[in-house]
Amino acid sequence: MTWKTVDYAGWGRVHHANSPVARPERRSALAQLVENTPAPAIGMRRSYGDACLNDGGRAIDMTRLDRVLGFDAESGMLHVEAGAQIGQLLNIFAPKGWLPPVMPGTGFATVGGAIAMDVHGKNHHGAGSFGCHVTEITLMTPKGPKVLSPSKNATLFKATVGGLGQTGPIASARVQLLRAKGDVMIVTERRVEGWDEFLALLDASEATYSVGWLDATARGNALGRGILEEAETGAGLVPPAKRGKRIPLDAPAFAVSPGIVRTFNAAYWRRVPDKGRTVVKPIDDFFFPLDKIHDWNRLYGKTGFHQFQCVVPIEASAALRTMLDRIAGSGLASPLAVLKRMGPGRAGMMSFPMEGYTLAVDFPNRNGADRLISELERATADAGGRIYLAKDALAAPETVRAMYSERAKWAKTVKAADPDGHFLTDIVRRLELRST
Numbered sequence: 001m002t003w004k005t006v007d008y009a010g011w012g013r014v015h016h017a018n019s020p021v022a023r024p025e026r027r028s029a030l031a032q033l034v035e036n037t038p039a040p041a042i043g044m045r046r047s048y049g050d051a052c053l054n055d056g057g058r059a060i061d062m063t064r065l066d067r068v069l070g071f072d073a074e075s076g077m078l079h080v081e082a083g084a085q086i087g088q089l090l091n092i093f094a095p096k097g098w099l100p101p102v103m104p105g106t107g108f109a110t111v112g113g114a115i116a117m118d119v120h121g122k123n124h125h126g127a128g129s130f131g132c133h134v135t136e137i138t139l140m141t142p143k144g145p146k147v148l149s150p151s152k153n154a155t156l157f158k159a160t161v162g163g164l165g166q167t168g169p170i171a172s173a174r175v176q177l178l179r180a181k182g183d184v185m186i187v188t189e190r191r192v193e194g195w196d197e198f199l200a201l202l203d204a205s206e207a208t209y210s211v212g213w214l215d216a217t218a219r220g221n222a223l224g225r226g227i228l229e230e231a232e233t234g235a236g237l238v239p240p241a242k243r244g245k246r247i248p249l250d251a252p253a254f255a256v257s258p259g260i261v262r263t264f265n266a267a268y269w270r271r272v273p274d275k276g277r278t279v280v281k282p283i284d285d286f287f288f289p290l291d292k293i294h295d296w297n298r299l300y301g302k303t304g305f306h307q308f309q310c311v312v313p314i315e316a317s318a319a320l321r322t323m324l325d326r327i328a329g330s331g332l333a334s335p336l337a338v339l340k341r342m343g344p345g346r347a348g349m350m351s352f353p354m355e356g357y358t359l360a361v362d363f364p365n366r367n368g369a370d371r372l373i374s375e376l377e378r379a380t381a382d383a384g385g386r387i388y389l390a391k392d393a394l395a396a397p398e399t400v401r402a403m404y405s406e407r408a409k410w411a412k413t414v415k416a417a418d419p420d421g422h423f424l425t426d427i428v429r430r431l432e433l434r435s436t
């Protein structure tokens, strides 16, 4: 197997790595690699910080292992290699009436990345996380393949789902797809005037899919204003999706300056009429709105950006309001701010979701962002919440370890699975996640 030394980065382009990377195309080649030169698996590097980096060490790029191994059209059970992308699966199976059970905000995430981060989607309140729909995982270990499920090797299964790749490369998985009416989305959009109304609407929503866009620059009475989208699958005609655009260069700093962001946000909020509206969208436009602009992370310029994402319990919603107020006053927020209601569903010891509200906000990596984010992390901890490791690039070990109550048990299971630390990555070293 050829190892090619490459420079690579997380999606936020704040952390970088230089490593020999192998890209196996067959499961037999992957098995040999893990036996002879075990190294952490990486997918499409859509995690923002350093979860997908192993600076100075080796890494196994899983993206060529992307075959559908089997599909039962009656039950919707899919057997797939871990490098397959969620968006590709959506395009293959939606026309057949089946959807990936959980879809993050990008279709470029792989099945392996979705399991290793136990990702959530716009249906988390009802469907739980991705791992809740995984019935079997084939894990590659230096001693050969190992099959895990919620009933077989159950502890290792729970350490692998949401386990940041620390138990070894996932070669393939069986995933239960969800029934869909068709391959379009019927989306109801409504303008929300402020914070209390937003939470009330999210709580009352009975839609299968719901997500809130927040104007994170609005203050005073307008604090928490935004747009709520509620959606169901449907069948019908829609205009063809527009072709993707590319950001050709790293954008200059003024592209996300406070004035431009405020103006953009106000116009974006007003785009939805007073009375709201219902529109039909191509399915991937709804689930992956940003994927149409390839390399949109370059809009933040060469120094990159951070995404802060936390979840707090329902009873701590006031803390989230205070955080939003702080963000709006900082002048640092970008147009990308999302609010969602989460249900209790999570499948791994290190899974992010908890029942409550999750807030995600992007910040250009400039003066003051680090300080603001560490303030937000402290507020999250005080509220009994946690931050999402797929997005983190800055946190300190003690902050994160206090947020993940099963971390010690996870670290013990991981130590037994990988006693020599072959699968360590930069985030795990930075946050000392595997310390027992």
Ligand SMILES: Cc1cc2nc3c(=O)[nH]c(=O)nc-3n(C[C@H](O)[C@H](O)[C@H](O)COP(=O)(O)OP(=O)(O)OC[C@H]3O[C@@H](n4cnc5c(N)ncnc54)[C@H](O)[C@@H]3O)c2cc1C
Binding pocket: 011, 040, 041, 042, 043, 044, 045, 046, 047, 048, 051, 052, 062, 082, 083, 103, 104, 105, 106, 108, 109, 110, 111, 112, 113, 114, 116, 117, 118, 119, 120, 121, 164, 165, 166, 168, 169, 170, 171, 290, 390, 425
């Ligand atoms: C625009 C955008 C929107 C997003 N929206 C959401 C969202 O709504 N909800 C959400 O939960 N997340 C969201 N994310 C985060 C993203 O879904 C996760 O970070 C996901 O893990 C990325 O998958 P990947 O294949 O790129 O994995 P990578 O980023 O390459 O790796 C992520 C982790 O998975 C591990 N890993 C990858 N493949 C394997 C494998 N085969 N075996 C073992 N371990 C593996 C890596 O070691 C690493 O720890 C979003 C990201 C972007 C860029």
